[in-house]
Amino acid sequence: MGQIHDLTAFENERITTFYQLAELLNNIWDTDELLSKSLELTIQLLNAERGAIILYSDKDQSFEVKVSRGIEQETSQDAIAISRQVLTDVVKSDSPLVIEDTRKDPRFTKSRSVIMYNILSVLCVPLKTKDRLIGTVYLDHRGLPAVFSREDADFLKAFANLIATAIEKSELYVRANEEIFQLKEVLHRTYEYPEIIGKSMKMQEVFNTVEKVASSKTGVLILGENGTGKEVIANLIHNRSPRRDGPFIKVNCAALPETLLESELFGIEQKTATGVGFRKGKFELADSGTIFLDEIGDMSLSVQAKVLRAIEEKEFERVGGQRSIKVDVRVISATNMDLHKKIEEGSFRKDLYFRLNPIVVTIPPLRERKEDIPFLIEYFLRKFSEENSNSVKVTKRIIDALREYSWPGNVRELEHLIESATLLSEDGSFPEKLLPKEARKTKTMISLDRYGKLEEVMSFVEKKKILYSLDKNRWNQSKAAKELGISEPTLRRRIKEYKIKKPKKIQSS
Missing domain, CATH: 1.10.8.60 (Helicase, Ruva Protein; domain 3)
Incomplete structure (x- = not known):
């Protein structure tokens, strides 16, 4: 009767431990804390003196002691060697390692930690899920042999499977949080500047480039058709840069004639223009911030020369003035023109072009996204x-x-x-x-x-279908008629009826 009572108490203790582990699985998402508490439970339950949980990396086939209790450096190294052997055995036979007395096991005759710390009992089982080996749970005892039985090994093996599942769940949780964070970043970039909303791959590439260049001091050239949002991108770069607290000054270079553009950019000294007094220019107003030169391709060569000097030397003179004014300005420019072509034509300075475009951001037209x-x-x-x-x-x-x-x-x-x-x-x-x-x-x-009526709609669709088939077959009417399922005379009649004309390119070829 006493034996039954003892067996029941033993089983109850282990069932209680499983409940405790289940509680851990439900309430702890941090891998380190999970492993630490799991190891404490294991050592306590199996009367081990010390222990470690060792994780295995598939990537470089290495082992790392993730958590341990009472383990020295020498023992850690031996525990890793034992773990390597256990994982090899698992692949072959799915067996844990139980050593009742290391003094009688030839595998431990040269083990430094066994000799130095008188380790007698060793138990090591694999941590594995259905799909992969994660690592091992290592336990030992100094001074007492036969501390661990085969039943202990079977129990710990089941216990370790639960721990492995918890590790995998924790990893998935961490990965999911990282993905959520990344998604929030994407949505943040997408909706922070609604005028350039972009979930398309092309716009995500633009946002990624903006993120990379915003923190630098170099100039940025934004290319894109009219209406694509070049100014908003320029604003975005400024607001994400270290200059965000400084001014963002915009100048539309196409909106002003040459004489007015120069004074707009560099300002005017007192009494140098009839009826116009002293005025600061946009470069001066943008000091410690960003100046956005929109439609830079429309700027005259003489103004280009002065802008180049302001960028290179960080100084300029107001119109009619002689005193040099120092400024610290980041230049962002934009155009819808082909600046290479303008350089070839001699209407845009090559040296200015290279100053403007250390970084180029190209905004796709709406038809491409x-x-x-x-x-x-x-x-x-x-x-x-x-x-x-x-x-x-x-x-x-x-x-x-x-x-x-x-x-x-x-x-x-x-x-x-x-x-x-x-x-x-x-x-x-x-x-x-x-x-x-x-x-x-x-x-x-x-x-x-x-x-309109059904007849009108059908005629429209038929015309489009005929055009598509003719283009596809390079205006070979025999092939097009066959593809359309009508006779050639019918096709010719429809071509005449719909006033479909053969493209000049096809005619010349």
Whole structure:
């Protein structure tokens, strides 16, 4: 009867330990704390004197003592050697290592720690999940042999499987948090400057470049078509730079003639221009901050020379003045022009170009990042619905049509379209008459109920299909007719009926 009572107490103790470990798994996400408490439970339960949890790295096939209790450097090295052997045995036979007396085991005759610290009992089991080996749990006892039994090894093996699962869960938790942080960073960059909302890969590349260059002192040249958001990118770079607390001064070089641009940039001394008194220039106002030279390609050669000196020597004179004024300014410039071509033509200084473009940021046109269009529409709808106190709903069909439109005016054109819609809508729906002509044609292809009778729509679709087939077959009418499933005479009749003309490039070839 006593034996049954003892067995039940023994089982209860181990069940209690499993409950304690389950509690750890539920409440502790930090790997180091989890391993530390797991090791304490293990040492206590199995009457070990000391122990360690050793993790294995697949990457470089190395071992690291992650947590330990009472283990010296020499023992750590031997424990790693034992762990290496245990993991090798696990791959072969899935067996833990139980040493009742190291004095009688030939594997330990040369072990420094066994000899130095009189280690007699050793137990080492693998930490593994279903898919991978993570490491080992190592226990030992000095002075007493046969402390660990085969039953202890089986229990610890099951215990170690739970620990391994907890480690894997903790790693997943850490990785998920890192991914969430990265996603928040992306969303932060995406929505901090809504005018350049961009979830597309091309815009993410722009944001990544901005993040890298913002902290530097060098100049930045922003390239992009009109309406792509060059000024907003310049502002973003400034606001993420160490100069964020300094001024951000914008100059539109295309908006002023040469004489006025020079005084705008460098200022005027008293009484040097009729009716105009002393005035500081934009370079002076931008001291300790950033100056943004928009449309730099429109600047005259004489003004370019003075801008070059201001950048190189960090000084200039006001118009009509002789005193040099020192400034500390970061220059960000932008253009929609091909500056290489202007250099070849002699209308842009090569030395200034190289001063302006240590770093180039190219903003893609809206037609190359159409996946951003729905998000831009949503932003502008929110913005202008609030400003104009008029809520407008944009259907999926309208969004599809706008996605297929080429947007020559880029984001600025889309912004003006949505603003007009919120101003002119009378029933809360998007006024389709505001759609650009090209977008209306696209809309016709996907809507049969709003843009004319069925016959008109079918004719439009048929014409597009014939054009596509002719282009694909390089205007070989026999091949095109066969692809379309009609006779050649029918195809020729349709070409005449729809007034389809053969492109000059095809005619000449």
